[in-house]
Amino acid sequence: MAVAKSKGYDVYPISFNYHQRHSIELEGAKKIASYYGVKKHLIIETNMEAIGGSALTDEKIEVPEGDVNRHSVPPTYVPARNLIFLSYAMGYAEVLGATHVYIGVNSVDYSGYPDCRPEFIEKFQALADYATTATAVKGQKITIETPLQDLSKKDIVLLGTKLGAPFQFTHSCYKGGEKACGICDSCKLRLRGFAEAGVEDPIAYETREV
Template structure:
């Protein structure tokens, strides 16, 4: 029986490289994406394209309305997406409250039901925007919680491991790893604005461009400028 891995797939650079890592390690891929009422649907279209590239049996899309909570420029259209500033102090307005906690909880449940023993998430704690739910401390605490949260772990002796293969990599390293593994980086999107061409100015675009420049590779997606 093939080993199975649930992969949180946003359609962005990091989650796609994370999927490539799980694929290279021989797992049957079970991607899960979220329509959380984000301000644009382009990332869901990108996630679907990446899932098709890997010819997965099922691409699960969960709908959860985080716009009802608000408080983020990625869900609340009354809050503009600011131009990025790499290395700025504090958590930016593009942080979505408790997003990875919610997403990992869904993924953990999906892993339990499907028999997967791994959940892959492409969080990164080096070249990132400072989100608290991308840090190693958060992942460690969630793993402790997961060990007590499922029947699989508490009764069946089947621990579900949260895998974070990119957490200590720079964006340069992530780009190089994706290139090495043949990840479909041309299908990904990172821009918070969600247009047909990336804005090139938001946090996510700046970090992505920095990674490709330092890797000495051309970013295969289109930018407005």
């Protein structure tokens, strides 16, 4: 959102309540939307708990301890999550008459999710160009923007700091407690990014292991 605002765009953020274990992130999203004074913050409910298959949507699957050097896809992967999210976003963009959809996927310091790769975004863009009246009939391209795609977590922290992003309202932990656990994949990658950037992470942790 900070990047989109820096480009001069009006922003219409979307958050998703997909019955995720860490639904506390939605409270942070509301604070961020308020911080930027958006006209409307849309929260869409889509029950991915019914599908299951992920430690983030199935209470029977434990969130594993983080491994920043992991190469396999971890159990925190939510099947087709970004495919579903982007589909909603494209529909909303058509209704708004928007020409850009921003998504914060990252393929450098991440947990190996297939729907964070540039190949996925390229394929989805090609499909999206045929999927809406705006694009297929009116010829009004809706471009998917991925400003964080090729940045390390360090570079993301530095960019956010430069743009004044409200990191104090963000929530990254997979376990969803009031304090971030500090040991899941997401926490460890975040903590390492802040440490390498030389910036103090403003949120509370149960433990800070870099």
